[in-house]
Amino acid sequence: xxxxxxxxxxxxxxxxxERGNRGIVLPGGTRSSKTVSALQWIVIYCLTNTGKEIAxxxxxxxxxxxxxxxxxxxICLGFxxxxxxxxxxxxxxxxxxxxxxxxxNISFFGLNDDPMRVYGFGSDIFYINEMISTYxxxxxxxxxxxxxxxxxxxxxxxxxxxxxxxxxxxxxxxxRSTYLDNPFLTKQIIDKIESYEPNDLNIKQGTADExxxxxxxxxxxxxxxxxxxxxxxxxxxxxxxxxYMFYGLDWGWNDPFVTxxxxxxxxxLFVKEIIYGSEIEWTDIITxxxxxxxxxxxxxxxxxxxxxxxxxxxxxxxxxxxxxxxKGQGSVLQGIRKMQAMDIHVHKDSQNIMxxxxxxxxxxxxxxxxxxxxxxxxxxxxxxxxxxPILTFL
Numbered sequence: 001x002x003x004x005x006x007x008x009x010x011x012x013x014x015x016x017x018e019r020g021n022r023g024i025v026l027p028g029g030t031r032s033s034k035t036v037s038a039l040q041w042i043v044i045y046c047l048t049n050t051g052k053e054i055a056x057x058x059x060x061x062x063x064x065x066x067x068x069x070x071x072x073x074x075i076c077l078g079f080x081x082x083x084x085x086x087x088x089x090x091x092x093x094x095x096x097x098x099x100x101x102x103x104x105n106i107s108f109f110g111l112n113d114d115p116m117r118v119y120g121f122g123s124d125i126f127y128i129n130e131m132i133s134t135y136x137x138x139x140x141x142x143x144x145x146x147x148x149x150x151x152x153x154x155x156x157x158x159x160x161x162x163x164x165x166x167x168x169x170x171x172x173x174x175x176r177s178t179y180l181d182n183p184f185l186t187k188q189i190i191d192k193i194e195s196y197e198p199n200d201l202n203i204k205q206g207t208a209d210e211x212x213x214x215x216x217x218x219x220x221x222x223x224x225x226x227x228x229x230x231x232x233x234x235x236x237x238x239x240x241x242x243x244y245m246f247y248g249l250d251w252g253w254n255d256p257f258v259t260x261x262x263x264x265x266x267x268x269l270f271v272k273e274i275i276y277g278s279e280i281e282w283t284d285i286i287t288x289x290x291x292x293x294x295x296x297x298x299x300x301x302x303x304x305x306x307x308x309x310x311x312x313x314x315x316x317x318x319x320x321x322x323x324x325x326x327k328g329q330g331s332v333l334q335g336i337r338k339m340q341a342m343d344i345h346v347h348k349d350s351q352n353i354m355x356x357x358x359x360x361x362x363x364x365x366x367x368x369x370x371x372x373x374x375x376x377x378x379x380x381x382x383x384x385x386x387x388x389p390i391l392t393f394l
Contacts, residue, residue, distance in 0.1 A: 004084045008181050009037035013151060016173040017041075023143070023150035025131075025166050028177035029219035030193060031185055034153035038127050039072050041151070043086045043101065045125065050103035055126040055142070057118075059133035061097070061110030068129045069108060076101075081184070111138045124148040130155070135351050136162040156221045158358040159230055162348065164221075178219045193217050225371055226361040228336060229383070232344040239263045239270050246389035247274070247295060247302040249322075250381050251311065254278055258385045259289065259302070260353070264394070269342040271386050273350035282314075289320050303389040325388035333373055335387035338394065353382045 009026055010033075016024040026034040042054060056072065058064040073092070078085025092099045097108040111118055111134045118138055122145040128134060131152040139162075143150060154163055167174045179185060179193050195202055196213035214222035224230075242263040250258045259275040275288055294300045298321045304312050306324035315322035346353050359379040363372045 004040065004086065005184065006040060007033040007037055007177075007183070009033050009175065009177055010041055012173065012175040013037060013041045016175075017149050021149070021173045022169075022171040023152065023166075024173040024175065025163060026151070026153040026175055026177065027156050027163070027219060028153070028175075028181075029179055030155060030216040031179045031182055031189055032177040032219065033182040033184075034177065035068060035071055035129055036075065038129070038151045038153060039068070039075050040086070042106075042125065042127060043072075043075060046101035046104040046106070047087065052104040052124040052148075053122060054104060054106045055121060055123045056106060056108050056129070057111050057126065057134075057142075058129045059110060059112050061108070061113050064108055064110055064129070072108075111135075111142075118142060121145060122147065125150065127151040129153060132156075132158050132161045132163050137349060137351075155215055156219060157215050158355075159221050159227065161354070161358075162234070162351075165234065176219055178217065224361075226364060227358070228360045228362060228375060229339065229344060229357045232346055232357055234348045235270055235345040236348050238272070239265060241265060242270075244393065245294065245300050246393065247289075247292070247300065248325075248385035248388045249302055249304040250385040250388070251305050251308045252278065252381060256352070256381045257285065258352075258381045259285075260350075260382055260385045261292070262386060262389055264342075264390075267342050268345065269339065269386075269390075270345045270347070271350065271353060271382075272347040273353050273382065276352040276382065286315075286318050286320075289315070290318070295320050301389065301393070303392050305384065305388065323392070326392045331391060332375060332387070335391040336375065336383075338390050339383075339387060350382075353386075356380060356382045 013024055028034050056068060058068055074080045074082050076085065076087040076090040078088065087101050090099055090101060099106045109117060115138065119141045121142065124147050126142050126146055127150065128139065131139065132154040166172045179190060193216060195207040196209045196217050198208040198210050198213060202208035211222045211224055214220050242265040244264040246262045248260050248262060252258065256276055256278055257280050261272045261274055263270040274292065275285065290296050295302055301321050301323040302315065303323050303325050306327055312322045312324055346357065356379045360383050361376050363374045363376055364370060365372060
């Protein structure tokens with residue numbers, strides 16, 4: 001085999017594999033060689049093993065084809081910035097998106113495109129590129145059917161993600177890297193990344209960007225002041241002790257229809273996703289709501305956006321204790337402030353709530369960059385559903 005050039009990310013993957021770690025997570029900044037190192041390691045693994053089943057995945061197949069798959073071909077064939085061809089005989093079957101190297105089968109797929117394939121896929125090695133964009137439940141299904149080792153990488157673009165919790169596992173190795181760990185970058189690329197650093201020169205030139213420098217330059221999570229709910233954590237088991245328990249509902253068809261469950265215990269607010277999706281049939285909504293015992297027994301309220309009075313009456317006819325929320329001038333900000341005063345805990349499987357909390361933000365004045373007390377009207381469907389019972393009953 002020809003001599004190839006690798007970075008510390010490759011060495012850390014090899015180290016984790018050799019010492020028997022279950023997997024490795026590579027969070028880091030842009031151009032730190034996370035993806036390239038993972039693909040190099042997989043190809044070399046294939047050249048020294050045979051008869052293995054390997055998965056190379058990302059959130060969507062369209063994203064995989066535009067990024068990871070192109071890097072895989074370039075590394076194998078030796079073109080672009082890769083001078084050494086690791087496996088020039090590689091051929092990708094584009095009818096089922098598979099490839100074979102030395103008797104090893106490699107499957108490429110989008111994790112969110114075909115969940116049933118994920119749930120039944122057994123592997124010896126799997127690799128998830130940009131794993132923050134995928135669901136923890138999807139990762140769990142891949143891991144429980146994996147006979148060997150796994151690799152995941154990500155830019156730390158979301159302030160709270162299930163991926164960071166993997167660092168608590170003793171069988172998972174974490175290695176953080178930045179562009180400084182990649183000695184093969186051109187000066188032009190380095191200059192662009194370093195232009196984000198909020199120093200005096202970059203501020204004067206108008207290139208400074210705190211968020212980009214944190215995520216892409218330093219490889220660190222950035223929680224800007226504009227994020228409305230920046231501080232929260234996860235919980236696993238439904239609380240047994242609480243002062244209040246409610247359900248909240250935000251109507252939607254093209255936008256998501258959302259129902260959440262809330263437990264309030266002193267200053268602690270626990271939230272759990274019950275329904276979250278678009279174009280959900282009414283009969284399915286009723287069935288899901290009636291499956292919730294507190295609603296079925298009418299021991300609490302389902303607090304709904306008051307804009308759909310007829311739908312609220314239809315829920316009541318079905319025996320569901322639906323109640324319209326309180327709304328008025330300033331009620332959105334008032335509800336947000338009440339939630340911000342609480343310690344928020346999100347159920348570990350409520351990925352849509354977590355996504356909203358990571359992205360729901362206040363507007364900024366485009367001229368002065370001043371933060372305004374006006375929420376951006378997006379990424380807020382679950383947030384609204386949580387807010388309704390808090391504002392109505394607390």
